[in-house]
Amino acid sequence: MSTFNVPKREEVSENNQAIFDNLNKALGFVPNLYATYAHSDTALENYLTFSNAKTSLSAKEKEVVNLAVSEVNQCVYCLSAHTAIGKMNGFTDEQILELRAGYASFDHKLNALAQLAKNITENRGKTEAAVLENFFNAGYSKGNLVDTISLVGDKTISNYLHQTTQIPVDFPVAQPLETVAG
Numbered sequence: 314m315s316t317f318n319v320p321k322r323e324e325v326s327e328n329n330q331a332i333f334d335n336l337n338k339a340l341g342f343v344p345n346l347y348a349t350y351a352h353s354d355t356a357l358e359n360y361l362t363f364s365n366a367k368t369s370l371s372a373k374e375k376e377v378v379n380l381a382v383s384e385v386n387q388c389v390y391c392l393s394a395h396t397a398i399g400k401m402n403g404f405t406d407e408q409i410l411e412l413r414a415g416y417a418s419f420d421h422k423l424n425a426l427a428q429l430a431k432n433i434t435e436n437r438g439k440t441e442a443a444v445l446e447n448f449f450n451a452g453y454s455k456g457n458l459v460d461t462i463s464l465v466g467d468k469t470i471s472n473y474l475h476q477t478t479q480i481p482v483d484f485p486v487a488q489p490l491e492t493v494a495g
Contacts, residue, residue, distance in 0.1 A: 332357055346474065373402045384431075386469060388475050389487060412427050430465060
């Protein structure tokens with residue numbers, strides 16, 4: 314298999330260089346996964362536009378979906394990044410472990426969202442009726458459902474990119490759930 318490098322600023326297109334500069338200003342660095350998107354002249358910009366698009370989900374709700382989906386897809390990069398982002402959004406280590414497992418004992422509404430995100434991902438969109446009914450009974454709308462499915466797709470793209478390229482994780486590495494739970 315080919316090895317994938319993490320491209321440096323001088324190795325990417327001018328458009329991607331400008332995006333790298335903006336990421337450096339906003340985050341203080343360019344995450345390796347974002348840099349990997351820059352192997353394409355268009356993918357980084359397209360992905361960031363999609364990922365940062367308006368949604369009916371709050372930042373916390375987005376992290377619920379990101380953690381559940383990344384766990385199902387076993388993406389250590391995204392689990393590591395979203396563990397850090399989840400903490401920035403106020404989740405505790407214990408809550409993050411629950412969200413990764415697809416539930417939230419600490420919040421009824423987030424529990425329904427985590428279960429839905431896990432179920433959609435595991436079943437490739439063939440969502441179980443009871444899980445969907447629980448989601449709506451928790452107070453979510455059809456618009457929230459569409460936004461959740463879009464976010465599942467967004468996170469799956471990054472999960473697949475990392476799973477294929479295996480570029481180095483540049484966040485504190487999240488341990489496998491079995492190791493942490495065992």
